[in-house]
Structure formats: structure tokens, C-alpha cells
Amino acid sequence: MFLKLCQGGLGRRVAKTVARAAEQRREARTFRFTTKLKELHTQNEEMASCQKKKKIMTCSGDLVEKGKNADIHLEGMEQRQERFHVERTRNTTCDGAVDYVGEVPVGEEDTFDRVNEKAVSEEYKFIFDRPKHLAHVDDEPVVRRPGCIIDIKTLLRNNWTFPAVGFNSKLEIPIYKFECGPDDENIKYVSVPNDIFGLPIRPDILHKCYYFYRTALAGYTERMQLYKWEWPGSTKKYRSQKKSGKARMNWRKTCGRYLGVKNHPLRPFDQRTKINRKLLWKGMKIILSAKFAQDQIKVVDNFLIKSHKTKYAVKYLRNILGNNCNSALLVHEGKTDVNDNFFWACANIASVKRENVQGVNIYNLLKYRYVVFTYKALQNLIYELKTYPHKMKWLPTCATPDNSVAPIPEKVKNWDITWKEKKRRNNFAFFDKEALKKNIEEWKWSSDLKGALKVKKKDPYKNFILTKFSCNEPLPEFVKYEYLFNVEDSVDGAHGDVATDVGGILEEMLNDDDYLEGRSALSALGLGAAENDRGEMGEEAAHDEDSDDNSDDNSHDNCDGDDDGDHAEYPDEELPPRE
Incomplete structure (x- = not known):
């Protein structure tokens, strides 16, 4: 708060009760000092300035004391006005601004001055919105899409370590259909890994990677300057130094005498700067995370279009990127998701660059505002970034926690005691030539590079065949x-x-109704169709039918007689003699 002191020092009144910062209060206390110091350096009134200077020097203690008193009074006023705040609003009926003092509502004692919503455009209202939730490491999983980031306050304070999309987020990117209208709602979503599209944004790493590509693109400089011994001319001493009273001199063409002679001339060299491959690999993932956070990454199904006209390609790109896009990088996988019509249509667009997955780098992603991937190109890029550490052999090679070589294991105590006992027993045993020969013939040298040096000549498991046993019964x-x-x-x-x-x-x-009682019915059924074709039946057919009927009758009679079974087998012939 600012107190305006009267010149006489007797009457004091409060001009305005406005909440000010500590820096403004300090400026208010030293206001009289600055005004008098300005008057000291006036050129028109030198005598007056000297008198004023003397006056200030004599009463400097009084001014300091007045400043202390004003500070004490300010603190007292702040304590009395702590339950009030100042709102600055613009009245629509008045031309000027009206300041008034009101009581703070309950629960809003610590809030800042409220901002007039009508005076702020819709584009910048997010600056004054208080976040409903502050991001934390242990947040619940949330589905986030391009442009959906955490609160700005947490992100700006921890931009080096806090991802823009927060921790434990599930990232999704919509897949648009390239050759379609602006109102097409047939949109699919693909999940992308957080270790590629959800890393903290590191501007220092991107700066190093960007200038690595810039210097690499600059190439090999051809600027050539000469040393002094390469310039044409004599190397004789310019003049004698003895008894001349002048400075000593060497050659006439020495450095500094003629323009162009250099002590350290520039030579052709490669301007490329050195950088670690891990830094480039990490920078690639950081720039993709930045594109995701800024909603500057799009995914389409493919770049297969029907027409080669540029206006149709521009129309499709505007449907996806909008009307405010000034440059775009179009990335495809190869020749399966792009055709010649798309090549011809995009050839004459200056702000659009078409690139393969192998040609995508940090420089291109920074140069162009939007990047449009095909679905195959996105999958290929993710695969390349995932497998790059294995390709460069950065992964741990030793199965230890710190990836160090495991120590050589110590020998187990008395591990060869059986062999020693056997050797000692053989040394003290009676020499038996037959037993020694038998033992030698039992073993042979092994031909394998690994394993025992000697193996038995007759392998007991030579004819052993491993069979697959099953608990279920075999199929028929x-x-x-x-x-x-x-x-x-x-x-x-x-x-x-x-x-x-x-x-x-x-x-x-x-149970069938067409059941045939005898062989005659079967033959009649079989000959029914032929009889209709011929129109009559032959004599042989009739004779066969009569014989069949007789045989059926005889068999029926023979079956009725139980006492004589042999007569049923030979009805019309004599019985064979019994043995």
C-alpha cells in the first residue's frame, strides 16, 4: 500500500489503498530520494543544486527516519486490511476504470485478483484456469491422446524429469482415412509405447542433435589459407638488427605485415561434430514425445490415392491437418502404402516433404511442424527404435546385476577324492596284465570338443530310442x-x-414298409424297371421265378422238421452214407 505524505508533514491522508508488491513499496519509499538526486544534476541552476546537495547531506538522517516510519505505517495498514482485496473491473457504462474494495468471499482468501472474463479471449483463458488436479508420479492410468498433457504448473517446474503426458498414462493415436471427407467419423485408435512417445522433453539434448545434423549437412569446407612459408617470396632476413636500434625482424612475408598471411590458417575440413549414438537414439524418442504433446503427429491408413492432381492431395491434407498448417513431413513405409499418384501430387507442394522411414531424423522432425505417418510406417519406426539397442549391442551381456563378468567359481573341497583313492589303490595293487588290458580296451578317446576326454567304447544307450508316451488311448x-x-x-x-x-x-x-419277404420279391423288384422297358418277360425269367418259389417252399418245409436235420440239407437227392 502506498502512503502519500504531505509536504508540511502535519496532515497525512491516504490517497489510494492499492495492494502493491514489495518492490513497488521500496520504490515508493525512495521516491523523494530519486527526485532530489535528479535535481542535483541540472545544468541550469548550479547554485541551487549545490544548496540542495548540502541540504540533503545535512538531513539524510531525517529522510531515513521518515522512510522507516512510513514502512511501519504500511505494515499496520496491511494488517487492518488483510480481510479485504481490490478488484479491478472495467465498467461498460463508464469510460475509465473503477477501483473498489470488497470483502473476500469465504474460501477465497488466498486467491489472486479475479480476471475479467470478457476482456480475455477464448484462446488464452487456459492461462488463468486453475488445474483441478496436480500431476503426480503415482497417478491412476489415464488414456491420453495427442495434445492431452498434464497441468502447466507441474510441467514447467519439472520439465526435465516429468513427462508432458504424465506417468502411468495409456497413449493412443487416432488413425484417419486419408482419402475421405472432413466429416468422416470412421476413426480407429492405435496404442503407442510410453518409452517412445511419453518421455520428458529435454531441449538440451535436442539442441545437440540438431546441430549435429546441421554441421553434417554443411559438409566439407573448401576454404583454403596459406602459411607464411607457403607464400611466394624470399625467406631472407628482412634487415640487420645489430646497431639499428629497431625491433628485430625475420622475413619480409612474416605474419601481420601483409594481408592474408596467417599463423593459423583455415584448411579444408569436415564440419561434422561428434556425438554419441545413444544421444541420437534418445533425442529421436524425445522429439516424438514433443510432437505427441503438441498434437503435431497424425497417423493415416495409407497414401494410396486415385488421382494424381495436386488439388486433391491438398484437400486430403487440409482435412487432416487443418487450415493453419504451414509445413508437413509425410512418412511412408515403402511402396506398399504409397503409389505413383501420390508422388506426382505432392511433388509441387513446397512446404510438404515426403520421406521414407529410414530417412526420418531429428532435423526433419524439427524443421516441419506436422508429421504424418502411415500405419505401416509407424509400426516400422517403433520396431526400429525398440530393436536399436540390441542391434548396437548395448544390452547386458553378462547375467549379473551390474553386467559384470561373473567370478570363477571355487573348487568344491574333496571333489576328486574318489579318483585319488582309485589311483592310490591301483598303485599299491599287484600288477595284473590281463586286468590292465581289459581296462584299456574298455575305454576310448572322445571325438567331441566338449565333455569327457575318454568315453566307453560300447555305449549302453546307443540303441535307446526316446518315445512319446501318452495317457490317452490311440485313435483308431x-x-x-x-x-x-x-x-x-x-x-x-x-x-x-x-x-x-x-x-x-x-x-x-x-420297420420299413417296403420290406421284402423273400428272394423272389427282390428279383421282381430288380426286374420291374427292365420289364417296363421291354414290355414282356422272357421264358428264362419265368423259369427262374418258378424255381425260386419251389426252393423257398422246400426250405420252409424243411425248417419245420426238427427230428431230421439232414433231409433239410439234401431235399431232392439221396442222403450220403453215414460213417
């Missing part, structure tokens, strides 16, 4: 080889009970 043969005969029946039907199926067939035949 007709099911096992069913595929060879193109059987359309299912395998489940083949496992059914065969006896049940046969019984069902017999029952169906017996």
Missing part, C-alpha cells in the same frame, strides 16, 4: 488316416459306438 486307424480318403464326416462322429449304429440300421430295415 480309420480316424488316423481319414484325411487320405477325403471323408467329410467329423472326427467326433467317428468315435461313436459302431454296434449302436449297426443296431439302428437293422431296426430301420425291419
Whole structure:
């Protein structure tokens, strides 16, 4: 708050009760000092300035004391006005601004001055909006899409370590159809990894990577300057120094005498700067994270268009990127997701660059505002970034926590005690030539590079065959080889009970209305169609029919007699003699 002191020092009144910062209060206390110092340096009134200077020097203690008193008074006024705040609003009916003092509502004692919503445009209202939730490391998983970031306050304070999309987020990118209208709602979503599109944004790493590509593109400089011994001219001493009283001199063409002679001349060299491959790999993931956070990454299905006209390609790009896009990088996988029509349509657009996945780098992603990937190109890029550490052999090679070589294990105590006992027993045993020969013939040298040096000549497991044992019963043969005969029946039907199926067939035949009682009925049924064709039956057919009827009758009579079974077998012939 600012107190305006009267010149007389007797009457004091408060001009305005306005909340000011500590710096403004300090300026107010030293206001009289600055005004008097300005008057000291006036050139028109030198005598007056001297008198004023003397006056200030004599009363400097009084001014300091007045400043202290004003500070004490300010603190007292702040304590009395702590329950009030100042709102500055513009009245629509008045031309000037009106300042008034009101009581703070309950729960808003610590808030800043409220901003007039009508005076702030919709584009910048997000600056004054208070975040409903401050991001934290242990946040719940949230689905985030390009442009959806955490609160600005947390992000600006921890931009080096806090990802723009927060921790534990599930990242999704919409996949648009390239050759479609602006109102097409057929949009799909693809999930992308957080370790590529959700890293903290590091401007220092991007700066190093950007200038690495810039110097690499600059190439090999051809600027050539000469040393002094390369310039044409004599190397004789310019003049004698003895008894001349002048400075000593060497050659006439020495450095500094003639323009162009340099002590350290510029030579052709490669302007490329050195950088670690890990830094480039990490910078690539950081720039993709920045594109995701700024909503500058788009994904389409493919770049296969029907027309080669540029106006249609521009129309499709405007539908996806909007009307405020000034440059774009179009990335495709190869020749499967792009055609010649797209090549011809984009060839004459100056602000659009078409690139393959292998040609994408940090410089191009920084140069162009938007980047448009095809679905195949995005999958290929993610695969390349994931497998790059394995390709460069950065992954741990030793199975230890710190990736160090494991120590050589110590020998187990008495690990060869059996062999020593056997050798000692053989040394003190009676020499037996036959036993030694038998032992030598039992073993042979091994031909394998690994394993024991000597193995037995006769391998006990030589004829051992490993077989696959199963707890289930084996399938029947007709099911096992069913595929060879193109059987359309299912395998489940083949496992059914065969006896049940046969019984069902017999029952169906017996219950059939067209059941044939004898062989004659079967022959008559078979000859019915032929009789209709010929129109009459031959004599042989009639004779066969009569003989069949007689045989059926005889068999029926013979079956009735139980006492004589042999007569049924030979009805018209003599019985054979019994043995």
C-alpha cells in the first residue's frame, strides 16, 4: 500500500489503498530520494543544486527516519486490511476504470485478483484456469491422446524429469482415412509405447542433435589459407638488427605485415561434430514425445490415392491437418502404402516433404511442424527404435546385476577324492596284465570338443530310442488316416459306438414298409424297371421265378422238421452214407 505524505508533514491522508508488491513499496519509499538526486544534476541552476546537495547531506538522517516510519505505517495498514482485496473491473457504462474494495468471499482468501472474463479471449483463458488436479508420479492410468498433457504448473517446474503426458498414462493415436471427407467419423485408435512417445522433453539434448545434423549437412569446407612459408617470396632476413636500434625482424612475408598471411590458417575440413549414438537414439524418442504433446503427429491408413492432381492431395491434407498448417513431413513405409499418384501430387507442394522411414531424423522432425505417418510406417519406426539397442549391442551381456563378468567359481573341497583313492589303490595293487588290458580296451578317446576326454567304447544307450508316451488311448486307424480318403464326416462322429449304429440300421430295415419277404420279391423288384422297358418277360425269367418259389417252399418245409436235420440239407437227392 502506498502512503502519500504531505509536504508540511502535519496532515497525512491516504490517497489510494492499492495492494502493491514489495518492490513497488521500496520504490515508493525512495521516491523523494530519486527526485532530489535528479535535481542535483541540472545544468541550469548550479547554485541551487549545490544548496540542495548540502541540504540533503545535512538531513539524510531525517529522510531515513521518515522512510522507516512510513514502512511501519504500511505494515499496520496491511494488517487492518488483510480481510479485504481490490478488484479491478472495467465498467461498460463508464469510460475509465473503477477501483473498489470488497470483502473476500469465504474460501477465497488466498486467491489472486479475479480476471475479467470478457476482456480475455477464448484462446488464452487456459492461462488463468486453475488445474483441478496436480500431476503426480503415482497417478491412476489415464488414456491420453495427442495434445492431452498434464497441468502447466507441474510441467514447467519439472520439465526435465516429468513427462508432458504424465506417468502411468495409456497413449493412443487416432488413425484417419486419408482419402475421405472432413466429416468422416470412421476413426480407429492405435496404442503407442510410453518409452517412445511419453518421455520428458529435454531441449538440451535436442539442441545437440540438431546441430549435429546441421554441421553434417554443411559438409566439407573448401576454404583454403596459406602459411607464411607457403607464400611466394624470399625467406631472407628482412634487415640487420645489430646497431639499428629497431625491433628485430625475420622475413619480409612474416605474419601481420601483409594481408592474408596467417599463423593459423583455415584448411579444408569436415564440419561434422561428434556425438554419441545413444544421444541420437534418445533425442529421436524425445522429439516424438514433443510432437505427441503438441498434437503435431497424425497417423493415416495409407497414401494410396486415385488421382494424381495436386488439388486433391491438398484437400486430403487440409482435412487432416487443418487450415493453419504451414509445413508437413509425410512418412511412408515403402511402396506398399504409397503409389505413383501420390508422388506426382505432392511433388509441387513446397512446404510438404515426403520421406521414407529410414530417412526420418531429428532435423526433419524439427524443421516441419506436422508429421504424418502411415500405419505401416509407424509400426516400422517403433520396431526400429525398440530393436536399436540390441542391434548396437548395448544390452547386458553378462547375467549379473551390474553386467559384470561373473567370478570363477571355487573348487568344491574333496571333489576328486574318489579318483585319488582309485589311483592310490591301483598303485599299491599287484600288477595284473590281463586286468590292465581289459581296462584299456574298455575305454576310448572322445571325438567331441566338449565333455569327457575318454568315453566307453560300447555305449549302453546307443540303441535307446526316446518315445512319446501318452495317457490317452490311440485313435483308431480309420480316424488316423481319414484325411487320405477325403471323408467329410467329423472326427467326433467317428468315435461313436459302431454296434449302436449297426443296431439302428437293422431296426430301420425291419420297420420299413417296403420290406421284402423273400428272394423272389427282390428279383421282381430288380426286374420291374427292365420289364417296363421291354414290355414282356422272357421264358428264362419265368423259369427262374418258378424255381425260386419251389426252393423257398422246400426250405420252409424243411425248417419245420426238427427230428431230421439232414433231409433239410439234401431235399431232392439221396442222403450220403453215414460213417
